[in-house]
Amino acid sequence: xxxPRISFALLRQFLLDLGFREVVVPESHIGFHxxxxxxxxxxxxxxxxxxxxxxxxxxxxxxxxxxxxxxGDEFDAFVASRAVQQSVS
Numbered sequence: 001x002x003x004p005r006i007s008f009a010l011l012r013q014f015l016l017d018l019g020f021r022e023v024v025v026p027e028s029h030i031g032f033h034x035x036x037x038x039x040x041x042x043x044x045x046x047x048x049x050x051x052x053x054x055x056x057x058x059x060x061x062x063x064x065x066x067x068x069x070x071x072g073d074e075f076d077a078f079v080a081s082r083a084v085q086q087s088v089s
Contacts, residue, residue, distance in 0.1 A: 003054050004083030008046035011060065014078065015041070018069055039067040 012030075016022065020032040020041070032041040041063050043056050057079060064070040070078075 003057075004080045005051040005054075006057075006079055006082045007048065008043075008050050008052050009048035010082050011052050011057075012048075015060070018064075034067065034069065037067040037069060039063055039069060 012022070015032045018034065019036065020034045020039075023031040023033065024045075025031070027045065030043050030045055032043075033039070041060055043052075043059075046052065061072050061075045064075055065072040
């Protein structure tokens with residue numbers, strides 16, 4: 001069974017909704033910073049419709065869990081639910 005995949009646009013909006021601020025370094029990376037917890041997530045530049053690599057989803061999951069922003073299982077459920085919605089649309 002394959003792991004659920006979501007687009008970068010969905011992940012980006014999710015992080016912004018959690019209170020992260022986006023910082024883009026053109027042709028290098030996209031950073032997300034959460035001021036209240038000092039959480040930082042650095043990702044390569046993705047196109048909005050591009051699927052996020054599993055290793056990057058894992059990075060987000062671990063960071064959110066470590067900073068008590070979201071339990072890892074909750075993040076997995078979020079990704080799975082969004083992956084199903086994307087496949088239906």
